[in-house]
Amino acid sequence: MKSKSAEKIKLTSYDDLFGSSEVTAEEKIVSVPIRLFHTFKDHPFRVLDDEKMQETVESVKRYGILMPGIVRPYGDGEYEMVAGHRRWRACELAGMEEMPVIIREMDDDTATVIMVDTNIQREDILPSEKAHAYKMKYEAMKHQGSKGEKHTADLVGEAAGESGRTVQRYIRLSFLISRLLDYVDNKRLSMKAGEKLSFLTVEEQEWVLEAIDNAVLTVTDKQAELFKNHSREKTLNQGIIYSVLLQKKEAETKVTLSAKKVRSYFPPAYTKEQVEEVIYTLLEQWRKKKGKEEQEDAGDTV
The missing domain is CATH 3.90.1530.10 (Conserved hypothetical protein from pyrococcus furiosus pfu- 392566-001, ParB domain)
Structure with a gap:
């Protein structure tokens, strides 16, 4: 056995x-x-x-x-x-x-097609691998005389059982700078967002990458679409990129308190202004205390 x-x-x-x-x-x-x-x-x-x-x-x-x-x-x-x-x-x-x-x-073209087709059906292929492989096969088949972008893309995807549209989306990813393409591989960026960002210039993509790294953020599909539109209209700049990304971050950190629960901590006679003043005073005291504790902790380290 x-x-x-x-x-x-x-x-x-x-x-x-x-x-x-x-x-x-x-x-x-x-x-x-x-x-x-x-x-x-x-x-x-x-x-x-x-x-x-x-x-x-x-x-x-x-x-x-x-x-x-x-x-x-x-x-x-x-x-x-x-x-x-x-x-x-x-x-x-x-x-x-x-x-x-x-x-x-x-x-070269025949060799490229065989090289891609003998590898493309593996299950563990990364988006970046498919992006470059499909681009290589697409260009090889165009050299061999395949006519019509959609028809060629359909032929490229046949070996892997993928549609021409899917092939085109992967090929778009090959226009991303390497770090952004790594983020697609690591699922920090969706494939759809990566496809849209691929239409940005290299400099614009580097701006997006810098913003992502500095603010520890990712880019949603909707935000990527906004960047693509601004790029097409030649209005994209670093200010717009940070504004769009940080707007989402601020929305995510917004805190909503139950008025009924907050009121339970105060005398009925307290006005809204008095309640807010007490809350902000306590928060300020907490922040100072927290800062002092962090300084004391830092003083114990080498």
Whole structure:
């Protein structure tokens, strides 16, 4: 009876081992020293030494590489990896010196399409990875003669089962500066907000980033839409950005007190003005006391 750990290794490593690019009958599988491999130019997908990679390494040690990678000549007897970056890394970690591959002559656009399609169906892909991958495939297909933006976007999304509109939204994210795109990956910014902010100039995006970091805030979809409109009208500036963001922060910190509950602490004869004066006096005393305590605490530290 097979152990659960063995079953897990086989299942979680399936995509890494088998890929999705078809192999023709004329092509031969050859074993190539992994020291001759080069990473695909601008490869947009992460190759992490995480738990899933370790599972793949264990599978490679036990079963070998069940589906060869695809490479193309790089010059001087070396090769550029088109499909199989994770398998390549798994071979390295497993201590293997060679990896089975198919050597295929192909132009840049064909190689780009294969590289994206063999990776895009993974479940753990970040928005930033999809953004750059879809952009690369979109541009490659345009070079190959695909006509019509919507039609090309639909074709780009076919391998992942995504609509042309979804592809276009991901491609827009590639126009974000890297830190804002990181925030989309970390879910500090929604994809919709990121898409809208992508229409801002680089300088305007840097203003937004500075405001977010300084005020410890995020940007809502509605606020991003406002910034996009101001940018389009060439009226966006740092003052507007801070005003919009801080307005939300002030609204979030607004405190509403029950008049009935507050009144229960005062004699019936007290007027509204007298009640407010007492409250503010007590709050001021509390603030001074708090400040004094913080100073005393700070004096005890080195």
